[in-house]
Amino acid sequence: MNLLPRDENGCPYLQLAPMEGVGDRCFRRAMAFVGGFDEAVRDFLRVPINAHVKSLAKVYVADELSPIPLAAQIMGSDPDLMADMAQELSQRGAPRIDVNCGCPSPTVTGRGAGSSLLKDPRILHEVARSVVRAVAIPVTIKMRSGYEDTSLFEENILAAQESGVRYITLHPRTKVDGYGPPARWDLIARAKSILSIPLIGNGDILTVTDAISMLRNTGCDGLMIGRGSIMNPFLFHQIKAHYSQVPYEPKWEHLLQFFEAFIAETPGDFSLKLRVNKLKQLLGFIFKSNGQLKEKRQLVLSASHTDPKAFLAFALPLLQEGWMFRKV
Numbered sequence: 001m002n003l004l005p006r007d008e009n010g011c012p013y014l015q016l017a018p019m020e021g022v023g024d025r026c027f028r029r030a031m032a033f034v035g036g037f038d039e040a041v042r043d044f045l046r047v048p049i050n051a052h053v054k055s056l057a058k059v060y061v062a063d064e065l066s067p068i069p070l071a072a073q074i075m076g077s078d079p080d081l082m083a084d085m086a087q088e089l090s091q092r093g094a095p096r097i098d099v100n101c102g103c104p105s106p107t108v109t110g111r112g113a114g115s116s117l118l119k120d121p122r123i124l125h126e127v128a129r130s131v132v133r134a135v136a137i138p139v140t141i142k143m144r145s146g147y148e149d150t151s152l153f154e155e156n157i158l159a160a161q162e163s164g165v166r167y168i169t170l171h172p173r174t175k176v177d178g179y180g181p182p183a184r185w186d187l188i189a190r191a192k193s194i195l196s197i198p199l200i201g202n203g204d205i206l207t208v209t210d211a212i213s214m215l216r217n218t219g220c221d222g223l224m225i226g227r228g229s230i231m232n233p234f235l236f237h238q239i240k241a242h243y244s245q246v247p248y249e250p251k252w253e254h255l256l257q258f259f260e261a262f263i264a265e266t267p268g269d270f271s272l273k274l275r276v277n278k279l280k281q282l283l284g285f286i287f288k289s290n291g292q293l294k295e296k297r298q299l300v301l302s303a304s305h306t307d308p309k310a311f312l313a314f315a316l317p318l319l320q321e322g323w324m325f326r327k328v
């Protein structure tokens, strides 16, 4: 089974990155409405010591983006609990389990999970192996290039490969880097030259040019995009258009539809007020990460609207000039 197939025009497999907080269910749903990516990964489900995996797993909804598959990501350090959690998620219909070896948050790393697994390739191997053995569905790893530095980089990717995971997604920054220095794409090329399993490249893809450049310069087998998709929800379509040669030109109305899908009501969904807060969270992220929009951020965050549509009518015109969805 080729887990990372190219599309009919030769475009490599494209994934929407997990982004805890910002990339929540509302965002994923709006992204699925726009489409263009082949699979999404849900943000991590924490598996603490003494976890009740059955109740933890309930927040994962396999058909949330149907027909687009949604992989489940788990984060923890206890091999047995991680295996139990993977089984539970597999029973809930997860098409794939991804093991988080990248989260830099101190509350996570303090318990030895996330990027802390990169401190010792043997532990990384043990945790991944336990998950691989527990389920029949594919297991993958998403990792950073190291904890404090990249001294264990090669050992870690080889430990991951030897654990039996089907492929690795690499975000080539160390835990200590956070999101600061540019992602080291040279490490994606290095990993590609070492590994025999497929590799997905991730980190700092904001435009079609970036995407093509990562693919050409690293030889990776697929791309995962996180923040670039928040800044431009049409980026996946634009990458596909590069291969199909059929231009994809998003219009302002498409952006409105994206936000309408973001706040759309579904059974058991958030209150109107909460939907405004979710919008503020998303827009706050976009305004902060865009030099042209930064100064208007506070204006958007302090708006007093309680109705999502009224809030959008106020906030979207502020976006119109600076948002980067036009940049390819």
Ligand SMILES: Cc1cc2nc3c(=O)[nH]c(=O)nc-3n(C[C@H](O)[C@H](O)[C@H](O)COP(=O)(O)O)c2cc1C
Pocket: 017, 018, 019, 020, 021, 022, 023, 042, 043, 044, 073, 100, 102, 103, 142, 171, 202, 203, 204, 205, 224, 225, 226, 227, 228
């Ligand atoms: C707000 C935020 C939350 C994130 N949450 C997760 C997560 O739950 N699991 C994970 O593996 N990576 C997480 N990441 C990392 C991203 O998936 C991705 O690896 C990173 O942002 C680099 O890719 P990008 O430059 O395309 O954003 C998160 C990143 C951000 C910005």
